Amino acid sequence: MxxxxxxxxxxxxxxxxxxxxxxxxxxxxxxxxxxxxxxxxxxxxxxxxxxxxxxxxxxxxxxxxxxxxxxxxxxxxxxxxxxxxxxxxxxxxxxxxxxxxxSLKEPSKPKDIPIEEKVESQPSQKKVLVKASNSEKDNVNKNLEKKILAEVEHLEAAVRDAILAKKEVVAAAEHRSAVLKATMEDQKEFSNSLLPSFSRLENASQKDRDKDARARESINNVRRLLRDSKASVDDAVLSKNKQRLSDLTSELDSLQMEVDKVVTESKILSEYRRIVREGRGRFQDNLKMTFPNIHFDGNLNENELTALLACAFVRLDHLEAELHKATRIEKERIELALERQGEELSQLFDDELQRMRNDLNELKDAEIKQKVAQQKRHYESELSKQLKLQMTVQDELSTKKxxxxxxxxxxxxxxxxxxxxxxxxxxxxxxxxxxxxxxxxxxxxxxxx
Incomplete structure (x- = not known):
């Protein structure tokens, strides 16, 4: 059932x-x-x-x-x-x-770049561009330094040529002065050397003017190049070349003052010789008016000597008066020339002092800029270290979170x-x-x- x-x-x-x-x-x-x-x-x-x-x-x-x-x-x-x-x-x-x-796998998502990779990968192209720009900047700086070095070498060569030319002018002026003194002392053996000494001095002066103009132009070029390269070239390089420029300029100026001195002395001596020759000529002309038959190469008789003595006393009185007048005029002219020369020397001294002050200020500015650049690099280094430390701490905190x-x-x-x-x-x-x-x-x- x-x-x-x-x-x-x-x-x-x-x-x-x-x-x-x-x-x-x-x-x-x-x-x-x-x-x-x-x-x-x-x-x-x-x-x-x-x-x-x-x-x-x-x-x-x-x-x-x-x-x-x-x-x-x-x-x-x-x-x-x-x-x-x-x-x-x-x-x-x-x-x-x-x-x-x-482990239950989450639905697949697009693979995200880690934070560190993002931080590293995003500015990578910028780093390449910065490196490229830094390399180009270094190349430009090197080219400028080479250009400055070439200009300074050209300046040194031009100054050497100008110095040699100025020394030749000094030697020619001293030789002409010696010849002038000898001719005024009636040393006939030097009479044939007067014209060649003058030609030598003129040629040396012309050569000196050309060489000096080239040297001055080279000095201006170097000064302009150094001024335009302040923001690009290292301060040490600028200071070194500025000091070299100042030394060459001072050497050229000092030698130029010596040239001006000897040339001026030669001109004064030449002018004095001309005045003496003109005085002798006028005296001979006056004698011929009194004694038409006089011969300056022969001997005078007693009557001629007596008449010449009387004329000489009269002439001496006139010459004394003229001498006092000429002395006074010459004194005034010399005082005026000395005053003018003093003003020129004072102006040259002021210009040289101002130039030296400018060079000193530029050297100080270069030193200050160098110190500022060092402080800036130190600050940037410390800032970079702090930023790296903060980024490390932040990364650790992000990892912990x-x-x-x-x-x-x-x-x-x-x-x-x-x-x-x-x-x-x-x-x-x-x-x-x-x-x-x-x-x-x-x-x-x-x-x-």
Whole structure:
């Protein structure tokens, strides 16, 4: 009888569809009218078996769910033992902890460049451009330094030529002065040397003017080049070349003063010789007016000497008066010339003093700029160190924040996972309870048939 055969839940869980098939075969003698009921029973049993199997499979991995299930339904403990004996040992030993340790991969995102790489990669092109601009600047500075060196060498050569020319002028002027003195002393052997000495002095003076003009032009070029190169060339190079320029200019000016002195002396001596020659000529003319037959190469007779003596006394009186007048005029002229020369020398001294002050100020400015550049480099170095230190500290703080955020998200994820597992466990418990209730109802219905 069907009522005498009670369907045990543990048997259903142990053998699955085989138990349903056995029950169906055992009651095959039932009338056709009740076959629909058996079909419904078969579908319910199959769905229940599948749901129960999946629920039991989950319970194998969740120890807490298994304990709760065994407390609610002690008869399922045998089913769990039977299934565990059939499963491989690697699967049998898995638990909830192994599920928690499984890393859940987030959806793939575009690969972000790390912060350090961003910081390094973004200004890389700028660094290349800065290096290129620095290289170009260094090349420009080197070209300027070479140009300055070439101009200074050209200046030294021009000054050397000018110095040689000025020394030649000094030698020519001294030689002409010696010849003039000799001719005024009636040394006839020097009379033929007067014109060549004058030609020598004129040629040397013309050559000196040309060489001096070239040297002055070269000095102006070097001074202009140094002034235009202040912002590009190293201060040490500028100071060295400015000092060299000042030395060459001073040497040229001092030698020029010596040239002016000897040339002026030669001109004064030449002018004095001319005055003496003119006086002698006028005296001879006056003698010829008194003595028409006089010969300056022969000897005078007594009457001529007496007349000449009388004329000489008269002439001496006139000459004395003229001499006093000429002395006074010459004194005034000399005083005026000395005053004018003093003004010129004072102006030259003021100009030279102002130039020396300007050179000194430029040297001081160069030293100050050099010190400022050193302080600037030191400040930039310290600032770079501070920035690197701050970036390092900031990177460490960012790393710590990222680690903390990662740990927080991981803990939150694990908490949510545990909550979801508990919710699913509770839902499975409800489903198994409902399934048990349905099976008991079916069992009771079968017992009542």
């Amino acid at each position: 069907l009522g005498s055969r009670i369907v045990n839940w543990s048997n259903v869980l142990n053998v699955g569809p085989f138990a349903i098939k056995k029950v169906f075969c055992h009651h095959s003698a039932v009338s056709k009218g009740n076959r629909k009921l058996w079909k419904a029973l078969l579908l319910i049993a199959s769905g229940t078996t599948v749901g129960s199997a999946s629920f039991i499979g989950y319970a194998l991995y969740d120890a807490s769910l298994r304990e709760k299930l065994e407390k609610l339904h002690p008869q399922v403990s045998g089913t769990f033992a039977f299934i565990e004996n059939m499963l491989p040992s690697s699967i049998r030993t898995m638990d909830l902890k192994s599920l928690k340790n499984i 990222l680690d903390t955020l990662r740990k927080t998200l991981q803990e939150k994820h694990e908490t949510e996972l545990v909550q979801k597992l508990e919710e699913q466990s509770f839902q499975f418990q409800q489903r198994i309870a409902d399934s048990l209730a349905e099976i008991q109802a079916i069992q009771q219905a079968l017992e009542g048939i």
